[in-house]
Amino acid sequence: MGSETVLPGKKRDSILQAAVKVFSKKGFHRARMDEIAEKAGVAKGTLYYNFASKSKLFSAAVTEGIETIVIQIQAQLDAEMPFEEHFRKLIACNVDLYLQHGDLARIVFNEVSSGIENDILTDIQRARNRYIDCVAGQLDNGRRTGHIKDVDLYLTAVALVGMLDNLCNLRLQNPRAVGRDQLVDLLTELLRSGLTIH
Template sequence: MSEQSNKTRENILKAAMELFAEKGFHETSMAAIAKRAGLGKGTLYWHFSSKDELFKQLISEKGEGLFRQLRELLNQKFSPEKILKEFIRIKLIFMIENRELSQILLNNMQFTDQEFKLKLFQRHKEMVQELQKIIQRGMDEGIFRRGSSRDTAVAIIGMINSMNSILFFEDEDIDITEKVEFLYRMIMCGIKNE
């Protein structure tokens, strides 16, 4: 794909994300997406055959970028504590930078098919399994208290994801360092081996 084609595609995805967040999936038309992107409908359909495909690509591409970044982190040789803190930071930054995506996921998942929902669930499951390895390593090294590494990983991801409701409604500049420290302290209070 040429650089111009990539740029056009990115503009389409950005316009779609804005409109899906503002109006919802059902109320957003391909014509409105083309108009917001400053393109003709033909160009839009050249890149995406349907609104459904566009919606799935938008969610998949953003999610894949985050997944790659987190997987790279989890394969580092840092201490379990350092990896956990960086995991929190990466997820929070992603949530702040992609507020519209969070709104889309919350308000429009009923419009996706079961196969796509299963794909998203599988990605979530893989992330839990990757984080579980770090938690288990911390338990084996005596850093984290013993227990179910899987349940701990699920709880940590759940705590991070729950910040979405707070971050979404904050209008002022968010102090990411403060939010990371807050979550890290809360999590460590629960899992640190004393």
């Protein structure tokens, strides 16, 4: 009770958190293991005690981070609710998570071509697909209830995530350029009824 017992995994977690921050700010190649260690409050050797290499640390940070997000999305949207509400909430939820975890998102969606080793790249793409599949799954609910057109939902989710990525980054880079609600509104409107006047 009175003891300051350290929780198991505490150090590993602080490393992962520091890694997400640094990888996000600097990108994979400019991120220095020194900086991650310093931010995590451990010695550099400790990084290597817990992760075999910079690449593996990167991979772990991305994979575990995405998993957390996917779980949050499903928790917030699992409840039954009218389609219109569900649709808007799906978008709002994704926007909010993106804005919250911009660090992680930047990694997952932008580090695709930075010359990382192939097996690590595969890990990132797997994480990315984990997220896209989650979104596609949510859209599928709408289709099964007859509210959504019969389009390829995987491709649609890819497109949606692309919009999300670009628009949220706009706000993250310059919060005054566009408001959170404005983003949700635009995305909802575009996805609901498109761009043209019939």
